[in-house]
Amino acid sequence: MNPLTRAARLLRRNLVVIAGLGTLGFLLLPNVIVTVFSFNKPNGRYNYEWQRFSTDAWTNPCGVADLCGSLSLSLRIALWATVGSTVLGTMIAFALARYRFRARSTVSTLIFLPMAMPEVVMAASLATLFLNMGVSFGFWTVLIAHITFCLSFVVTAVKARVMSMDPRLEQAAQDLYATPLQTFRKVTLPIAAPGIAAGALLSFALSFDDFIITNFNSGSTVTFPMYVWGSAQRGTPVQINVIGTAMFAIAVLCVLVAQLAGRRRKRS
Amino acid sequence: MSTVTTPVSTPHDEPARRTRRVPYWLLLPGILWLLVFFVAPLVYQASTSVQTGSLEDGFRVTWHFATYWDALSEYYPQFLRSVAYGATATALCLLLGYPLAYLIAFRAGRWRNLLMVLVIAPFFTSFLIRTLAWKTILSDGGPVVSALGSLHVLGLTDALGVTEGHRVLATPLAVVCGLTYNFLPFMILPLYTSLERIDGRLHEAAGDLYARPLTVFRKVTFPLSMPGVVAGTLLTFIPATGDYINAELLGSTDQKMIGNVIQSQFLRVLDYPTAAALSFILMAAILTMVTVYIRKSGTEDVV
Numbered sequence: 001m002n003p004l005t006r007a008a009r010l011l012r013r014n015l016v017v018i019a020g021l022g023t024l025g026f027l028l029l030p031n032v033i034v035t036v037f038s039f040n041k042p043n044g045r046y047n048y049e050w051q052r053f054s055t056d057a058w059t060n061p062c063g064v065a066d067l068c069g070s071l072s073l074s075l076r077i078a079l080w081a082t083v084g085s086t087v088l089g090t091m092i093a094f095a096l097a098r099y100r101f102r103a104r105s106t107v108s109t110l111i112f113l114p115m116a117m118p119e120v121v122m123a124a125s126l127a128t129l130f131l132n133m134g135v136s137f138g139f140w141t142v143l144i145a146h147i148t149f150c151l152s153f154v155v156t157a158v159k160a161r162v163m164s165m166d167p168r169l170e171q172a173a174q175d176l177y178a179t180p181l182q183t184f185r186k187v188t189l190p191i192a193a194p195g196i197a198a199g200a201l202l203s204f205a206l207s208f209d210d211f212i213i214t215n216f217n218s219g220s221t222v223t224f225p226m227y228v229w230g231s232a233q234r235g236t237p238v239q240i241n242v243i244g245t246a247m248f249a250i251a252v253l254c255v256l257v258a259q260l261a262g263r264r265r266k267r268s
Numbered sequence: 269m270s271t272v273t274t275p276v277s278t279p280h281d282e283p284a285r286r287t288r289r290v291p292y293w294l295l296l297p298g299i300l301w302l303l304v305f306f307v308a309p310l311v312y313q314a315s316t317s318v319q320t321g322s323l324e325d326g327f328r329v330t331w332h333f334a335t336y337w338d339a340l341s342e343y344y345p346q347f348l349r350s351v352a353y354g355a356t357a358t359a360l361c362l363l364l365g366y367p368l369a370y371l372i373a374f375r376a377g378r379w380r381n382l383l384m385v386l387v388i389a390p391f392f393t394s395f396l397i398r399t400l401a402w403k404t405i406l407s408d409g410g411p412v413v414s415a416l417g418s419l420h421v422l423g424l425t426d427a428l429g430v431t432e433g434h435r436v437l438a439t440p441l442a443v444v445c446g447l448t449y450n451f452l453p454f455m456i457l458p459l460y461t462s463l464e465r466i467d468g469r470l471h472e473a474a475g476d477l478y479a480r481p482l483t484v485f486r487k488v489t490f491p492l493s494m495p496g497v498v499a500g501t502l503l504t505f506i507p508a509t510g511d512y513i514n515a516e517l518l519g520s521t522d523q524k525m526i527g528n529v530i531q532s533q534f535l536r537v538l539d540y541p542t543a544a545a546l547s548f549i550l551m552a553a554i555l556t557m558v559t560v561y562i563r564k565s566g567t568e569d570v571v
Contacts, residue, residue, distance in 0.1 A: 016367050016370050016371055016375065017371055017375055019367035019368075019371075020367040020368040020369075020370065020371030020372070020375075021368075021371070022364075022367075023364045023365065023367060023368040023452070023456075024368055024383070024386060024387070026364065026449065026452075027386075027387065027390060027449070027452060027453070028386065028390065029401075029405065030390070030393075030398040030399075030401035030402060030405070030449070031389075031390050031393055031398065031401075033401040033404050033405060034393060034397055034398065034401050037401070037404065048400075048403050048404045048407060049404070049407070088297055088298035088301055089298065091294040091295070091297065091298055092294065092295055092298040092299070094294055095290075095291040095292075095294035095295045098291075099290065099291035099294075101291045101292065107295060107299065110299065110302055110306075110307075111302075113306075114302075114306055116502075116506060116554075116555065116558055117506070117551055117554070117555075118506055118507060118509060118510020118511075118527070118550060118551070118554060119507065119510060120510045120511075120512065120527045120530050120531065120547060120550070121510065121547040121548075121550060121551045122306070122309075124313065124530055124534050124543055124544065124547045125309035125310050125312065125313040125544075125547065126305060126306075126309045127534065128309060128312045128313045128316050128540065128544060129305070129308055129309040129312045131540070132312050132316075144305055145305075147301070147305075148301065148302070148305040148306055151298060151301065151302065155298075205391060205392070209391070209394055209395055211395075211396060211513060212511075212512075212513070212527075215531070215535070216531075216534065216535065224394065225394055225396050228394055228396040228397055228400070229396055232396070232400060232517055236400060240397055241397065243394075243397075244393040244394055244397040244398070245393070247392045247393055247394070248389060248390070248392050248393045250392070251389055251391075251392035252385060252389050252392075255385050255389075256385075259381060
């Protein structure tokens with residue numbers, strides 16, 4: 001077979017691989033740009049054009065006013081929103097997955113609706129409520145808004161896990177004279193834990209990165225996404241790219257460590 | 269949904285009645301929360317949309333339904349544009365996302381976990397920062413624009429009206445590109461989940477029956493991945509249609525979507541009735557489209 005047809009054949013067989021890797025490149029390209037431009041020294045206020053290499057922003061990540069304050073505020077809000085939505089959502093998920101009761105389908109619809117609605121609708125309606133109630137916008141209104149929209153995602157994640165659980169495990173615990181509380185603590189909760197963890201992780205990520213709902217409900221409170229949004233108008237400090245790059249690196253590192261730990265545990 | 273287990277009975281006798289109440293106690297706090305912070309706001313918004321008045325004198329319910337009509341007749345171009353951009357971005361996400369989901373599910377081997385991490389990892393860099401990076405990528409005179417220009421692609425897209433004056437930024441192309449990029453992972457993940465569930469032996473069986481690879485895909489793989497396709501298209505179409513970030517950061521005033529209008533009416537113009545009416549129309553339009561779509565595609569168990 002001549003090499004040209006062989007190459008053509010190889011190409012045809014791996015077309016999906018090439019297309020898939022192309023998509024992956026499309027997905028990762030902005031991250032590459034963010035990383036490269038974290039080493040830029042821009043002329044003027046905007047960091048959109050490459051000028052020259054510098055590590056200034058990396059050595060002084062909190063060098064611009066309010067940036068690190070907004071970051072810590074976002075982390076705090078994300079933490080509390082995760083706690084709130086995970087507790088409320090897990091309870092609803094258990095009720096939906098384990099019990100038959102009246103109004104079950106109404107509850108399911110109520111959980112589904114916030115996810116089937118554009119964020120801007122939910123954001124505007126919640127802000128309307130706060131305006132009508134005379135609540136002043138700030139930390140609490142943002143936190144309430146985040147818990148509200150994270151709730152449905154937690155319910156979905158936990159419900160999927162609890163529904164796939166073998167009910168005989170709990171019956172076995174009961175047969176061995178475990179009290180309901182012991183059964184829950186020693187059997188149900190450990191099995192449901194991965195679902196709860198997934199829900200919690202998802203709500204942390206959703207809350208930390210949320211812009212639209214925060215935009216409507218924050219008043220003059222500036223979370224990290226709000227800071228970035230404002231900087232698109234006022235001028236983008238290089239430090240934004242430093243934080244973006246660092247978060248990406250930390251996330252990838254965490255996943256790699258978790259993978260390695262999992263592999264080691266499997267081996268031992 | 270069919271695997272509902274009855275609550276396990278306790279060794280004592282009396283708690284039968286108590287366990288019957290358990291689901292309600294479990295639901296109480298969360299449902300109360302949703303009633304106060306999700307349902308009540310919608311009711312307030314419905315009432316706001318039929319109010320008239322001014323910021324100084326306050327707003328009062330006057331059942332002024334004309335607000336809906338005025339809003340629709342003034343902003344229908346933005347509505348149509350949102351649906352068009354949202355639908356185009358969703359189609360592009362499916363086109364781009366399917367090969368990658370397929371690659372991860374069937375061809376990645378031991379690289380599977382790494383590829384999954386790479387799909388999810390961008391999430392951890394704030395999406396606003398990543399959207400701003402597209403400003404650099406698509407900038408006038410940048411490598412992408414010059415390459416497209418020298419390949420005469422921009423001439424063609426200019427003629428089609430999706431770009432203008434041989435630039436990409438501040439054109440429909442840039443906004444749709446941003447939308448596609450932002451919601452692509454929401455397409456890939458459900459696609460991957462449903463592709464991964466497909467039994468590999470079905471492919472072998474189809475091959476044994478002399479189906480060509482393309483036929484295997486058309487008759488076996490794609491139909492079995494339909495739940496993922498439906499979930500993925502919903503997860504991209506809904507947020508893409510309501511989005512205003514990409515239009516604001518990558519577009520110009522000619523690419524404003526309905527989200528931009530709602531945001532500026534609510535936060536800048538402070539015309540709350542119009543903002544409320546617009547978001548109700550948007551909600552109704554999207555819920556109708558979603559319901560029809562789910563019915564048509566025949567997979568009602570995506571919920």
